[in-house]
Amino acid sequence: MSRSKIDYLTSPVLRPYGWLIHGFGQASGSCFRPDAYPGGGLRPILPKQIHSDKVHVLDGVPPEKPVGDALVSAVPGLLLIVRTADCLPVLLAEPGARVVAAVHCGWRGTAAGILKKTLLVMESEFATSPEDVRAALGPSIAGSCYEVGRDVRQAFATAGFPDGVFRAAAGRPGKYLLDLILANVGLLVEAGVRPENISVAGICSHCRPEFYSYRRDKGEKRRMCNFIGLWPA
Secondary structure: OEEOOOOEEEOOOOOOOOOEEEEEEOOOOOOOOOOOOOOOOOEEEOOEOOOOOOEEEEOOOOOOOOEOOEEEEOOOOEEEEEEEOOOEEEEEEEOOOOEEEEEEEOHHHHHOOHHHHHHHHHHHHHOOOHHHOEEEEOOEOOOOOOEEOHHHHHHHHHOOOOHHHEEEOOOOOOOEEEOHHHHHHHHHHHHOOOHHHEEEOOOEOOOOOOOOOOOOOOOOOOOEEEEEEEOOO
Protein backbone atom coordinates (compact mmCIF):
# COMPACT_ATOMS: atom_id res chain seq x y z
CA MET A 1 0.00 0.00 0.00
CA SER A 2 1.11 3.59 -0.54
CA ARG A 3 -0.12 6.84 0.99
CA SER A 4 -1.62 9.69 -1.03
CA LYS A 5 -1.21 13.38 -0.22
CA ILE A 6 -4.60 13.48 1.50
CA ASP A 7 -4.13 10.71 4.05
CA TYR A 8 -5.53 7.85 2.05
CA LEU A 9 -3.85 4.57 1.20
CA THR A 10 -3.95 3.10 -2.29
CA SER A 11 -3.65 -0.48 -3.52
CA PRO A 12 -1.10 -1.94 -5.95
CA VAL A 13 -3.78 -3.87 -7.85
CA LEU A 14 -5.79 -0.69 -8.57
CA ARG A 15 -3.02 1.89 -8.85
CA PRO A 16 -2.12 1.16 -12.52
CA TYR A 17 -5.49 2.32 -13.87
CA GLY A 18 -5.45 6.04 -14.62
CA TRP A 19 -9.20 6.15 -15.24
CA LEU A 20 -9.89 5.05 -11.68
CA ILE A 21 -9.71 6.87 -8.33
CA HIS A 22 -9.63 4.90 -5.10
CA GLY A 23 -8.40 5.02 -1.53
CA PHE A 24 -8.65 3.65 2.00
CA GLY A 25 -9.13 6.42 4.54
CA GLN A 26 -7.40 7.05 7.84
CA ALA A 27 -8.70 8.74 10.96
CA SER A 28 -7.29 12.06 9.75
CA GLY A 29 -9.43 11.96 6.59
CA SER A 30 -13.01 13.14 6.15
CA CYS A 31 -15.76 12.10 3.77
CA PHE A 32 -17.33 15.52 3.99
CA ARG A 33 -14.38 17.91 3.68
CA PRO A 34 -14.65 19.89 0.42
CA ASP A 35 -11.06 19.02 -0.45
CA ALA A 36 -11.28 15.40 0.72
CA TYR A 37 -10.73 14.00 -2.76
CA PRO A 38 -8.26 15.04 -5.45
CA GLY A 39 -9.50 16.52 -8.71
CA GLY A 40 -13.03 17.75 -9.28
CA GLY A 41 -16.42 16.75 -10.60
CA LEU A 42 -16.85 13.80 -8.22
CA ARG A 43 -20.19 13.07 -6.54
CA PRO A 44 -19.69 11.12 -3.29
CA ILE A 45 -22.34 8.44 -2.65
CA LEU A 46 -22.53 7.10 0.91
CA PRO A 47 -25.02 4.31 1.63
CA LYS A 48 -26.81 3.74 4.91
CA GLN A 49 -24.90 0.65 5.98
CA ILE A 50 -26.90 -2.03 7.82
CA HIS A 51 -24.50 -5.02 7.96
CA SER A 52 -26.39 -6.78 5.19
CA ASP A 53 -25.70 -8.49 1.86
CA LYS A 54 -27.72 -5.90 -0.08
CA VAL A 55 -26.07 -4.61 -3.28
CA HIS A 56 -27.08 -1.44 -5.15
CA VAL A 57 -26.32 -0.71 -8.81
CA LEU A 58 -26.09 3.03 -9.48
CA ASP A 59 -26.73 4.55 -12.91
CA GLY A 60 -26.60 8.09 -11.54
CA VAL A 61 -26.87 10.03 -8.30
CA PRO A 62 -29.67 8.32 -6.35
CA PRO A 63 -32.59 10.46 -5.12
CA GLU A 64 -32.02 9.21 -1.58
CA LYS A 65 -29.29 7.39 0.31
CA PRO A 66 -29.11 3.69 -0.69
CA VAL A 67 -29.71 1.26 2.17
CA GLY A 68 -27.25 -1.60 2.03
CA ASP A 69 -23.56 -2.47 2.12
CA ALA A 70 -22.31 -2.63 -1.47
CA LEU A 71 -22.41 -0.10 -4.32
CA VAL A 72 -21.69 -0.93 -7.98
CA SER A 73 -21.42 1.50 -10.89
CA ALA A 74 -19.91 2.16 -14.31
CA VAL A 75 -20.86 5.85 -14.33
CA PRO A 76 -17.92 8.30 -14.41
CA GLY A 77 -17.97 10.90 -11.67
CA LEU A 78 -19.71 8.81 -9.00
CA LEU A 79 -17.52 8.16 -5.98
CA LEU A 80 -18.71 5.01 -4.18
CA ILE A 81 -17.95 5.13 -0.46
CA VAL A 82 -18.18 2.66 2.41
CA ARG A 83 -17.28 3.62 5.96
CA THR A 84 -15.42 1.36 8.40
CA ALA A 85 -13.93 1.23 11.91
CA ASP A 86 -12.77 -2.42 12.19
CA CYS A 87 -14.99 -3.94 9.47
CA LEU A 88 -13.27 -4.81 6.20
CA PRO A 89 -13.57 -2.45 3.21
CA VAL A 90 -13.18 -4.10 -0.19
CA LEU A 91 -12.81 -2.18 -3.45
CA LEU A 92 -13.42 -4.01 -6.73
CA ALA A 93 -12.67 -3.05 -10.32
CA GLU A 94 -13.05 -4.86 -13.64
CA PRO A 95 -10.77 -3.00 -16.07
CA GLY A 96 -12.27 -4.34 -19.29
CA ALA A 97 -15.80 -3.20 -18.52
CA ARG A 98 -14.67 -0.27 -16.33
CA VAL A 99 -17.02 -1.28 -13.54
CA VAL A 100 -16.23 -0.59 -9.89
CA ALA A 101 -17.69 -1.54 -6.52
CA ALA A 102 -17.24 -0.60 -2.88
CA VAL A 103 -18.20 -3.25 -0.31
CA HIS A 104 -18.54 -3.08 3.47
CA CYS A 105 -17.74 -6.52 4.93
CA GLY A 106 -18.65 -6.91 8.59
CA TRP A 107 -19.08 -10.38 9.99
CA ARG A 108 -22.76 -10.50 9.12
CA GLY A 109 -22.23 -9.42 5.52
CA THR A 110 -19.29 -11.80 5.19
CA ALA A 111 -21.31 -14.74 6.52
CA ALA A 112 -24.04 -13.84 4.02
CA GLY A 113 -21.51 -13.83 1.15
CA ILE A 114 -21.80 -10.16 0.22
CA LEU A 115 -18.62 -10.24 -1.90
CA LYS A 116 -19.89 -13.17 -3.97
CA LYS A 117 -23.22 -11.42 -4.45
CA THR A 118 -21.50 -8.21 -5.53
CA LEU A 119 -19.48 -10.10 -8.14
CA LEU A 120 -22.65 -11.80 -9.40
CA VAL A 121 -24.37 -8.42 -9.72
CA MET A 122 -21.40 -7.03 -11.64
CA GLU A 123 -21.50 -10.02 -13.97
CA SER A 124 -25.26 -9.96 -14.54
CA GLU A 125 -25.51 -6.18 -15.01
CA PHE A 126 -22.27 -5.44 -16.89
CA ALA A 127 -21.06 -8.81 -18.25
CA THR A 128 -17.90 -8.65 -16.18
CA SER A 129 -15.65 -11.67 -15.71
CA PRO A 130 -14.59 -12.62 -12.15
CA GLU A 131 -11.12 -13.69 -13.26
CA ASP A 132 -10.52 -10.15 -14.55
CA VAL A 133 -11.67 -8.41 -11.37
CA ARG A 134 -9.09 -6.66 -9.20
CA ALA A 135 -9.86 -6.76 -5.48
CA ALA A 136 -8.24 -4.53 -2.85
CA LEU A 137 -8.83 -5.32 0.82
CA GLY A 138 -8.16 -2.38 3.11
CA PRO A 139 -7.26 -1.92 6.77
CA SER A 140 -9.50 -3.79 9.21
CA ILE A 141 -9.34 -5.58 12.51
CA ALA A 142 -6.90 -8.50 12.29
CA GLY A 143 -7.73 -12.08 13.17
CA SER A 144 -5.51 -11.91 16.25
CA CYS A 145 -7.67 -9.08 17.68
CA TYR A 146 -11.20 -10.01 16.59
CA GLU A 147 -12.80 -12.02 19.38
CA VAL A 148 -16.32 -13.37 18.79
CA GLY A 149 -18.68 -15.83 20.43
CA ARG A 150 -20.23 -19.17 19.56
CA ASP A 151 -23.11 -17.48 17.72
CA VAL A 152 -20.76 -15.97 15.15
CA ARG A 153 -18.85 -19.21 14.71
CA GLN A 154 -22.12 -21.08 14.18
CA ALA A 155 -23.29 -18.53 11.59
CA PHE A 156 -20.10 -19.07 9.58
CA ALA A 157 -20.31 -22.86 9.93
CA THR A 158 -23.91 -22.80 8.69
CA ALA A 159 -22.81 -20.68 5.72
CA GLY A 160 -20.16 -23.27 4.81
CA PHE A 161 -16.98 -21.44 5.79
CA PRO A 162 -13.99 -23.63 6.71
CA ASP A 163 -13.02 -23.99 10.37
CA GLY A 164 -9.69 -22.38 9.52
CA VAL A 165 -11.18 -18.87 9.59
CA PHE A 166 -11.44 -19.29 13.37
CA ARG A 167 -9.08 -20.24 16.15
CA ALA A 168 -9.76 -20.61 19.84
CA ALA A 169 -9.13 -17.58 22.04
CA ALA A 170 -6.56 -18.73 24.61
CA GLY A 171 -7.98 -18.89 28.12
CA ARG A 172 -11.41 -17.74 26.95
CA PRO A 173 -13.83 -20.70 26.81
CA GLY A 174 -16.54 -20.19 24.21
CA LYS A 175 -14.63 -17.36 22.53
CA TYR A 176 -12.92 -17.48 19.13
CA LEU A 177 -10.72 -15.28 16.98
CA LEU A 178 -12.24 -14.63 13.56
CA ASP A 179 -10.00 -13.89 10.57
CA LEU A 180 -12.31 -11.66 8.56
CA ILE A 181 -9.66 -11.13 5.88
CA LEU A 182 -9.07 -14.85 5.32
CA ALA A 183 -12.82 -15.44 5.11
CA ASN A 184 -13.30 -12.77 2.45
CA VAL A 185 -10.25 -13.76 0.42
CA GLY A 186 -11.80 -17.24 0.37
CA LEU A 187 -15.08 -15.82 -0.94
CA LEU A 188 -13.26 -13.97 -3.72
CA VAL A 189 -11.30 -17.02 -4.83
CA GLU A 190 -14.40 -19.23 -4.70
CA ALA A 191 -16.17 -16.70 -6.92
CA GLY A 192 -13.41 -16.91 -9.53
CA VAL A 193 -11.14 -13.96 -8.70
CA ARG A 194 -7.52 -14.85 -9.35
CA PRO A 195 -5.30 -14.79 -6.23
CA GLU A 196 -2.73 -12.64 -8.03
CA ASN A 197 -5.46 -10.01 -8.55
CA ILE A 198 -6.15 -9.72 -4.82
CA SER A 199 -4.27 -7.25 -2.62
CA VAL A 200 -4.47 -7.26 1.19
CA ALA A 201 -3.40 -4.17 3.12
CA GLY A 202 -2.28 -6.20 6.12
CA ILE A 203 -2.99 -3.32 8.51
CA CYS A 204 -4.92 -3.89 11.76
CA SER A 205 -7.24 -1.01 12.61
CA HIS A 206 -7.40 -2.21 16.23
CA CYS A 207 -3.60 -2.05 16.65
CA ARG A 208 -2.82 1.12 14.71
CA PRO A 209 -3.87 4.44 16.28
CA GLU A 210 -4.06 6.26 12.94
CA PHE A 211 -7.21 4.25 12.19
CA TYR A 212 -10.56 4.29 13.96
CA SER A 213 -11.43 1.12 15.84
CA TYR A 214 -14.91 0.47 17.20
CA ARG A 215 -13.60 -2.15 19.60
CA ARG A 216 -10.45 -0.43 20.78
CA ASP A 217 -12.17 2.93 21.27
CA LYS A 218 -15.20 1.51 23.08
CA GLY A 219 -17.94 2.22 20.55
CA GLU A 220 -16.23 5.06 18.65
CA LYS A 221 -18.85 6.40 16.22
CA ARG A 222 -16.48 8.02 13.72
CA ARG A 223 -15.52 6.06 10.62
CA MET A 224 -12.88 5.96 7.91
CA CYS A 225 -14.09 6.54 4.36
CA ASN A 226 -13.01 4.08 1.67
CA PHE A 227 -13.80 5.04 -1.90
CA ILE A 228 -13.61 4.05 -5.54
CA GLY A 229 -14.90 5.62 -8.73
CA LEU A 230 -14.30 6.45 -12.38
CA TRP A 231 -12.91 9.86 -13.16
CA PRO A 232 -15.45 12.14 -14.89
CA ALA A 233 -15.30 11.98 -18.68
